Amino acid sequence: MISTHTVERLVIYRRLLKRLEKNGERWVTSRKLALILSKSPAQVRKDLSLIGRMGKPGVGYNIPALREDLERLIGIDRSWGVALIGAGNLGRALFYYSGFRKEGFLFRAVFDADPERIGKKWEDVIIEDSSNIRSRLSEGDIHIAVIAVPASAVQGVADKLVSAGIREMLNFAPVNLRVPEDVHVRSADLAFELENLAFFLSSRDGGNPGTGDNKKNRKRV
């Protein structure tokens, strides 16, 4: 059983290898990878030993071969179909962000509950009513759901997705989803990230933010 921490590191190794490969490098040692990523060489070797292929003692790892093996292990040696739920500002930015496509994640369906948006076309995808989620997803070409709906609607959407058989979700709302334990939800909760940073800010200077700005009387926009 590979822990989620380990999976995260595998994804990071693969990204670094891709960069080294682009720079024309062919071989790399666990020591060098560790140095760049601020990890220990032992951890790098232990993680990499999870793939079958091995490094060469005295030499290191062959970069293109290792990258390919990692991609196979992670499961990004092929494309995956993604459904976007929520066609608001954030949803649109995500849809048109080329980074997903470049990594093989293809938006094949978009859903929204707002009649104003339903029927509109983004690229070659027509925005569908959220009530169609179940029937559309039964087609079997969707593997991951990206949820970008308001917080109040998230749990309902997640329930629908689960019942439609989706077990991998990326959730942007600040809500802890309740899902069966074989469903993986990763959170892209941006306020959560900022709140974590705030801790370091306030522990740094004892809590004085430098401006007298008070939460209670901030501007409504």
Add this chain to the structure above:
Amino acid sequence: MISTHTVERLVIYRRLLKRLEKNGERWVTSRKLALILSKSPAQVRKDLSLIGRMGKPGVGYNIPALREDLERLIGIDRSWGVALIGAGNLGRALFYYSGFRKEGFLFRAVFDADPERIGKKWEDVIIEDSSNIRSRLSEGDIHIAVIAVPASAVQGVADKLVSAGIREMLNFAPVNLRVPEDVHVRSADLAFELENLAFFLSSRDGGNPGTGDNKKNRKRV
């Protein structure tokens, strides 16, 4: 010294307490919090003991008081100024996303390198040239930077921010930033999240994504 894992849990407790409070509840036990969050009661008590105030043996914790103490400890009992670097699709979606404001994170400056965008006004913030970062940030009302520029530009932007004294950053690009060790960078790398999900997808069914779609001949958009 509080670990980053602990800080994350504190943020999560606070969010849950807020929800319970909204539901009109007044008291809660470590057992109940643990149950909702799938943690152990012992861990909840240990984490919460970090704040000075204590729970009542036999009763539990007073929800509003605990929430306030947590907010003070995390540093979200006040507002923080945020600079947005990168005024593209994603930047705009972030700027207009009300979730940040609601939690007390205020966008006070926006920067971009594209002359087309510089000078435009979002709400009451004028988009400035990225070369102005240093002088604008010397005003002292910006505490956190949100970076939403293309991957190729991210390290340069981060360097500028560091030299301008910013030590808390949220980075959206799929790039590992090199920063001094007293600078905190949190990553909102969405492709990274999807790649992590892909691992579970492929380990689930042995690697068959269900469609014959091949990465090599996917459509260019």
Add this chain to the structure above:
DNA sequence: TAGATTGTTAATCGATTAACAATC
């Protein structure tokens, strides 16, 4: 008071790292 839950210590668990025989 009796019942319940706290804060904290000591034990457990899991993850990271040091060390080294194997080997390119």
Add this chain to the structure above:
DNA sequence: TAGATTGTTAATCGATTAACAATC
């Protein structure tokens, strides 16, 4: 061959949890 680095075992470290005296 000599030097370097691997894969892996055993030791270490840190985080989680069980247990319980204190106490509302």
